[in-house]
Amino acid sequence: xxxxxxVEVGAALEAxxxxxxxxxxxxxxxxxxxxxxxxxxxxxxAKGAVCVRTSEPADVELSVRELGAAYLGGTSLLxxxxxxxxxxxxxxALTEASVAFGSxxxxxxxxxx
Numbered sequence: 001x002x003x004x005x006x007v008e009v010g011a012a013l014e015a016x017x018x019x020x021x022x023x024x025x026x027x028x029x030x031x032x033x034x035x036x037x038x039x040x041x042x043x044x045x046a047k048g049a050v051c052v053r054t055s056e057p058a059d060v061e062l063s064v065r066e067l068g069a070a071y072l073g074g075t076s077l078l079x080x081x082x083x084x085x086x087x088x089x090x091x092x093a094l095t096e097a098s099v100a101f102g103s104x105x106x107x108x109x110x111x112x113x
Contacts, residue, residue, distance in 0.1 A: 003068065003069075004068040004069075004071045004072060005064070005068050006036065006064050006067050006068050006071065007033055007036075008035075008036070009026075009028055009030075009036045009040055009051070009064065009067065010040060010051045010052060010053070011051075012067075012071065013040065013042050013044075013049060013051035013067075014044075014048075014049050014050060014051045016049065016071070017044065017045070017046050017047065017048060017049065018044045018045055018046065018049060018100040018101065019046065019073075019099070019100060019101075019102050019103060019104070020045070020046075020096075020099045020100045020102075021044070021045040021100070022042060022043065022044050022045070022049075022096055022097055022099075022100035022101075023041075023042070023043045023096075024041070024042055024059045024060055024090075024093050024096060024097045025039050025040065025041045025042075025054055025056050025057065025058050025059045025060070026039065026040045026041075026042065026058065026059070026060050026061075026062065026067070026097075027039050027058035027060070027061040027062070027089070028040055028062065028063065028064055028067065029061075029062070029063040029064070030063060030064040032064075033064070036064050038053060039053065039054050039055065039056065039058050040052070040053060040054065041053075041054040041056060042097075044100070045100075057089070057090075058089050058090075059088070059089055059090040059093035059097075060077070060086060060087070060088055060089060060090075060093050060094055060097055061086070061087040061089055062077075062080070062085065062086040062087070063085075065085075066080050066085050066086050070098075070101045071101070072103070072107035073101055073102050073103025073105075073106075073107065074103070074106050074107040076098045076101070076102065077094060077097050077098040077101060078094060078095065078098040081094055
């Protein structure tokens with residue numbers, strides 16, 4: 001297994017590209033790294049992304065754990081929502097984000113720790 005822990009949500013979400021255009025506001029919970037908590041607006045596509053704090057209404061509510069699970073594209077936000085781990089607050093936002101975070105290549109770790 002491969003796990004990702006986002007320590008800086010904004011920087012991490014800006015550091016990758018997205019397979020489809022995305023413009024969503026995440027309400028992020030993170031008790032361990034409280035600087036991650038709050039609303040983050042992610043806009044991006046295959047060329048790059050911007051992720052900044054915002055006071056706009058949230059579209060999707062989740063914790064940093066779910067963002068970490070979806071970050072590499074192997075776990076979909078839709079499947080996490082089906083498990084009760086992610087909540088959609090704006091119709092269509094969850095599908096938009098889930099498709100954008102997806103990847104045609106599954107994450108793979110060739111080395112054990």
